[in-house]
Amino acid sequence: MNVLLNLLVLVGIAALAQAKACEDDVLCTYREDLCRDNVYYQKLCPKICGKCGKLYKMTYFDLRGRAEQIRWILEQGEANWEDIRIKLEDWPKIKPTTILGQLPFLEVENVTLGQSAAVAMYLARELNLVGSNELEAAEVHMVWQTVQEAFNDQVNIRFAPDNPTRIQRQNDYDNGRFPILTKFLENRLKDGQEWLVGNKLSAADIVTASLLDTQTGKAAEAVKNSPTLSALTKKVKELPRIKNWIAHRPYNDY
Secondary structure: OHHHHHHHHHHHHHHHHHHHHHHOOHHHHHOHHHHHHOHHHHHHOHHHHHHHOOEEEEEEEOOOOOOHHHHHHHHHOOOEEEEEEEOHHHHHHHHHHOOOOOOOEEEEOOEEEEOHHHHHHHHHHHOOOOOOOHHHHHHHHHHHHHHHHHHHHHHHHHOOOOOHHHHHHHHHHHHHHHHHHHHHHHHHOOOOOOOOOOOOOOHHHHHHHHHHOOOOHHHHHHHHOOHHHHHHHHHHHOOHHHHHHHHHOOOOOO
């Protein structure tokens, strides 16, 4: 009996030591294999293993496009993730095997999520980038959807045939959709407000900065001439994890 009690005491001491290691954030950096595969560590260190225990697989073309904002969210959220890129020439044979016949999609815990909106908002919640309460979470979603509508217009214009219709759509974007968006964003940053929602960084700031960073022509000039939007974009891009991602990601114009 004494031997069994001594063994239990030793196990308890070891558990406390490991819990202390978890507090030091060492586990996620150096022991991702244990965190991901070992239930003992996941239970012992829920705060750390809650992030590094899940493996997210993000699949998209070898472009920034619709996936870059999601990649930024994954990086800023310190997620354990894989960046899977598909060559354009390989897409026709891969397309029939995907969940919706489109990209991007996210794989996590044997579940595949399609639709960039669903993926982005799921990850924002998972990685604590949706504000401090449910109302702020709704505001984050509002900003994201507003930004995404402009981004969808931008994508459709960029890949449209080069004809008078495309030129008119670009003009409508530059003088209609984008000014409305910038006014909306600037109003949320007035009076020294640092972030778009609440008093801390959220997915709203990340997806907005990602969109603004892809603007060209007249829209890019509008961003450059807006002190608040330029400052927000710079601040997000200077976040250490996002800055490192930008520095080392594969190069693409778009």
